[in-house]
Amino acid sequence: METIKERNKGWQNGTAKNITFIVTKDCQLACKYCYLVGKNSKERMTWEVAKATIDYILDHEDEMKEESVVWDFIGGEPFLEIELIDKICDYLKLEMFRRNHHWFNSYRFSFSTNGINYDTEKVQNFIKKNREHLSIGITIDGTKRKHDLNRIWKTKEMEQGMKLKPEDEKGSYEDVVKNIPLWLNQFPNAGTKVTISSADIPYIKENVLHLYSLGIHEVNINCVFEDVLKDGDDALFENQLTELADAIIDGDYYHEYTCSFFSEHMGKPLDCQLQNQNWCGAGMMLAVDAEGNFYPCTRFAQYSLRDKKAWIIGNIHEGINHNKLRPFLTLDRCTQSTQECIDCEVAEGCAWCQGENYDAADTPTVYQRSTAICKMHKARVRANNYYWNKLYRKLEKEGGEK
Structure with a gap:
């Protein structure tokens, strides 16, 4: 598609x-x-x-x-x-x-x-x-x-x-929801955007599958950037994403449906000399x-x-x-990140919002990166690795394209 x-x-x-x-x-x-x-x-x-x-x-x-x-x-x-x-x-x-x-x-x-x-x-x-x-x-x-x-x-x-x-x-x-059929008829390839806050985490799997059932093929989903997440949310988040990965792969949804939580381009270290661009525009x-x-x-x-x-x-x-x-x-990755973020082994795909950086900073600056989603990103990387490893094994077993 x-x-x-x-x-x-x-x-x-x-x-x-x-x-x-x-x-x-x-x-x-x-x-x-x-x-x-x-x-x-x-x-x-x-x-x-x-x-x-x-x-x-x-x-x-x-x-x-x-x-x-x-x-x-x-x-x-x-x-x-x-x-x-x-x-x-x-x-x-x-x-x-x-x-x-x-x-x-x-x-x-x-x-x-x-x-x-x-x-x-x-x-x-x-x-x-x-x-x-x-x-x-x-x-x-x-x-x-x-x-x-x-x-x-x-x-x-x-x-x-x-x-x-x-x-x-x-x-x-x-x-x-009454307007979703009309919208998809006019824009059949359109995607929706889902925002995840602390209270929403237990419902991630069922929500993505529900959106697929409505005929929405592209689900763009992200956690809030604000510092509102609770202790333990990252573990619940990883569990939900792992269950979602199982559902997408076992149900063969991956052929026609996408979910932005799973990406081939995330979870690796970055070379700031080669990959030092700003995330935000x-x-x-x-x-x-x-x-x-x-x-x-x-x-x-x-x-x-x-x-x-x-x-x-x-x-x-x-x-x-x-x-x-x-x-x-x-602005680039290095001018606003801590050394811990720069050296992070799973830095690739870790997002930020420039406006939230400014709002959360100790002073009125855009050079202080907010790290409120750090644990959530690492949980997502672990679930993402699980997703791609499982999909690889399935395709290998079936003799499909790796």
Whole structure:
């Protein structure tokens, strides 16, 4: 089955510029693991800000030489602002054509949505109009039990700072799963993204298999980067991944289905002279909020930060201050990692988020790598080795391709 990476290869021969519009900070849900700590219903992008952003970016074509571009729309929930997004996309297409911009016909509109209003008329009309240039991922965490554990509807009480009792929470699984068939019919190769926090670990195996049963072939899954995991979570995590490995291999799912927890490219030591690139693209990307402020990534906007001030690199009126981007240009594995991380025997595939590094650091710096997921990565490596060893033995026994 063609993967998302393979499907995008034709339009993205080189590196794509990722430009994100934070069109709203509102969402219908109040997901318990959401890193967006400052969501609200007031900060919504206007057309004037959006147009000024587009004009600035397209006016500075010489500074953005990437062959392709991903116009990314996030919230909150981006489809709450579908009318604005539709206007933005129409203007982008016309302006890129009028200017004979090198991104014309080499672009994508990208969305990660909670899927609740996916089937509405306005969203569906937008999809029909832009189908050939769209990437849409719907977030569904797995079974109803697991999904509803975290992805709950927002209430007026929550907006007032009150905490609901578990019995008063309303999950969103049924509101999302009803739209999965329509989504997969329109985007048959689409994948979903699953987030794992401490409470979710016991359900990993059943959740991935449930997503497969819904017809989702690509499950992208990761642990939260924040320091919220508990002692012993790594052992439970390894056990769940081992059981999942058994289920995928014994059930022959590996022929058509993928799960990002299992990868051939992880769990080895790294040579910092040869493999010293930064994991994250912060600084190479560009994000803009409702006020017209620019950021090196959405994780540096104030609504994404718990303890630090927003890292603003400019705005639509004054442009980008490239001096404020300088720290990101020298970021690599070694400039932000401890010696223990550099010398780690299973360093390959160990991920980080630049925004979380900044938020968790002792000082306002991007050069201090957060290591909250260290034990979880090592547990994943052990389970990953189990997966590939078992698959190798099975293929060898069957006389299949090794």
